[in-house]
Amino acid sequence: MTESEDRITDDIDRADLFDSIICAEERFEKDGFxxxxxxxxxxxxxxxxxKGIGFGKQIGEEIGFYHGFVLTWKNILEKKDERNTRKMKAFASLLGMLEDFDLSDPSVDDYMVKLTQIRSKFKQVSSLLGVQVQHDDGEAPERSNPQPSFSF
Incomplete structure (x- = not known):
């Protein structure tokens, strides 16, 4: 190789080196992205x-609570021989709604609508019984006035 060819090769190597340095930032940015x-x-x-597991668990617990509540009170009223009352009709309606509610497929369009209807019917049933019951989500209630701790 001649001296001029060596200079050309060195210039090309230097150009490649600078191009790789200049392009490195862009390459690292793409890789990082x-x-x-x-x-x-x-x-x-x-x-x-x-989050989905937690939300599904809450809904399942709520529906289970409603179902147990209805079956328990329905049994109590049947023993009191109140079989043909408005209460029993409301229980039957709520029980039907609970049994038709598909917990396994929350992607159905009217899933939340049905859940809201069940909650409303439960409030109606609670009102007919004259009891104020609300499903507890299992978390400890926060106290607005915590008890003072006594230490001596």
């Missing part, structure tokens, strides 16, 4: 799954 997008998607799916 790809990794971040994948990690964000994975975290989002995991968090969504956990």
């Amino acid at each position: 790809s990794v971040g997008k994948k990690e964000g998607k994975d975290r989002g799916l995991k968090n969504g799954f956990q």
